[in-house]
Amino acid sequence: SGVPDEDALKELVAAELLAARDRSLGLTTGSLSRPELVEQVSPLMSPLVWDLAHVGNYEELWLLRAAAGITPMRPEIDSLYDAFEHPRAERPTLPLLSPDDARAYIAQVRTKVLDSLERVSFDSGNRLMSGGFVYGMVLQHEHQHDETMLATHQLRKGEPALLDRAPSDLPVSLVPAAEALVPAGPFVMGASDDPWAYDNERPGHVVDLPAYYIDTEPVTNADYQRFIEDGGYDERRWWTDAGWDWRNASGKRAPAFWTREGSSWVRRRFGRVETVPPNEAVQHVCWYEADAYARWAGKRLPTEAEWEKAARHDPEKDRSRRFPWGDSWGEGRANLGQRFLHPTEAGTYASGASAYGVRKLIGDVWEWTSSDFHGYPGFESFPYKEYSEVFFGPDYKVLRGGSWATHPLAVRGTFRNWDYPIRRQIFSGFRCARSL
Numbered sequence: 001s002g003v004p005d006e007d008a009l010k011e012l013v014a015a016e017l018l019a020a021r022d023r024s025l026g027l028t029t030g031s032l033s034r035p036e037l038v039e040q041v042s043p044l045m046s047p048l049v050w051d052l053a054h055v056g057n058y059e060e061l062w063l064l065r066a067a068a069g070i071t072p073m074r075p076e077i078d079s080l081y082d083a084f085e086h087p088r089a090e091r092p093t094l095p096l097l098s099p100d101d102a103r104a105y106i107a108q109v110r111t112k113v114l115d116s117l118e119r120v121s122f123d124s125g126n127r128l129m130s131g132g133f134v135y136g137m138v139l140q141h142e143h144q145h146d147e148t149m150l151a152t153h154q155l156r157k158g159e160p161a162l163l164d165r166a167p168s169d170l171p172v173s174l175v176p177a178a179e180a181l182v183p184a185g186p187f188v189m190g191a192s193d194d195p196w197a198y199d200n201e202r203p204g205h206v207v208d209l210p211a212y213y214i215d216t217e218p219v220t221n222a223d224y225q226r227f228i229e230d231g232g233y234d235e236r237r238w239w240t241d242a243g244w245d246w247r248n249a250s251g252k253r254a255p256a257f258w259t260r261e262g263s264s265w266v267r268r269r270f271g272r273v274e275t276v277p278p279n280e281a282v283q284h285v286c287w288y289e290a291d292a293y294a295r296w297a298g299k300r301l302p303t304e305a306e307w308e309k310a311a312r313h314d315p316e317k318d319r320s321r322r323f324p325w326g327d328s329w330g331e332g333r334a335n336l337g338q339r340f341l342h343p344t345e346a347g348t349y350a351s352g353a354s355a356y357g358v359r360k361l362i363g364d365v366w367e368w369t370s371s372d373f374h375g376y377p378g379f380e381s382f383p384y385k386e387y388s389e390v391f392f393g394p395d396y397k398v399l400r401g402g403s404w405a406t407h408p409l410a411v412r413g414t415f416r417n418w419d420y421p422i423r424r425q426i427f428s429g430f431r432c433a434r435s436l
């Protein structure tokens with residue numbers, strides 16, 4: 001813990017805080033009118049102005065009060081932005097800060113954070129500060145809310161507010177086989193020594209798995225269309241009891257945002273209607289749909305451990321990597337960070353393959369796994385129960401790997417996301433696995 005390391009880390013933190021804020025502001029300005037920031041586009045989502053002020057309030061709680069011991073700036077607003085006091089559905093009825101007041105508040109918080117950053121110590125004896133943990137936590141939190149705001153943008157009606165890039169000219173090299181064989185054996189799941197890892201990723205522990213096959217690419221729109229055309233939504237045997245109940249109650253017969261046009265499918269994406277691109281990973285499917293598709297395909301969803309071994313285990317060195325391709329973030333190896341507003345086509349990001357030749361484990365779409373969200377053996381809540389522990393149990397399914405909307409700082413091979421099995425507004429897709 002030499003001083004130069006700490007200075008370099010603080011510089012990185014300051015730069016990343018700025019970049020995260022640019023992103024948050026970009027999602028709450030531009031062609032969005034004031035009412036659109038304040039209104040709720042769906043009971044599943046917060047008004048965008050809630051996310052914005054919540055990000056600043058969380059930053060005040062953790063980086064000013066907890067890390068720097070600074071007295072509360074606006075204690076009276078804490079409860080408005082407490083996600084547990086007010087579920088998303090009721091947030092538009094609260095006396096929230098106006099868009100201008102929210103921007104002013106989060107800017108004031110940020111000024112004090114950058115000020116105090118110079119004075120705090122990333123002392124390894126203080127768990128909250130060690131390795132800059134709490135700064136990493138707040139950075140990841142802002143990016144997580146930015147992804148949530150993108151889901152809100154996708155749900156909103158009206159004129160497009162976000163610009164997508166021109167179609168990607170990324171090199172395409174198709175993967176030689178549709179499945180990879182992962183031989184039986186142990187690997188280390190989770191992390192004990194990743195300084196910014198969340199409590200639910202800890203501790204690292206050995207998991208021994210029987211051999212299995214796992215898809216080398218996520219399931220594409222063309223694959224999923226075959227399931228639809230084959231009557232997959234009407235065939236009881238592909239669905240679990242709960243999945244069939246969902247199918248009956250929801251009336252859904254295709255991924256969210258899809259509509260049939262003649263013999264083809266179109267999708268609405270950020271306010272524009274376009275033909276569903278056959279070679280992109282399917283997204284906006286719920287866990288029940290992913291699970292039914294896998295059964296139709298003669299396969300199953302991977303467990304969380306299977307997903308992670310395929311993503312991280314290096315069989316030559318018998319160790320687990322931080323990312324599929326190695327230990328450090330590599331530009332151009334994954335579709336992350338809102339570079340595009342969509343998944344890329346199959347065959348891209350060959351350089352992001354894991355040791356087993358499995359592609360796109362990081363980026364493109366969050367991948368549903370068959371696993372419920374639980375703490376690992378020896379789990380210890382840190383620094384607060386409401387980040388993950390209160391969600392443990394059978395109600396939530398784990399998703400892995402991040403989507404095109406996830407920032408590189410907010411995902412890695414050990415990162416665990418979770419949601420209800422009925423949710424489809426998130427950027428969720430899947431790949432299949434099967435036992436030998």
Ligand code: AVJ
Binds near residue numbers: 416
């Ligand atoms: C990890 C994405 C499930 O959005 O509910 C944001 C992240 N936690 N604020 C969520 C989170 C607190 C969380 N997920």
Ligand code: FE
Binds near residue numbers: 058145
């Ligand atoms: Fe939050």
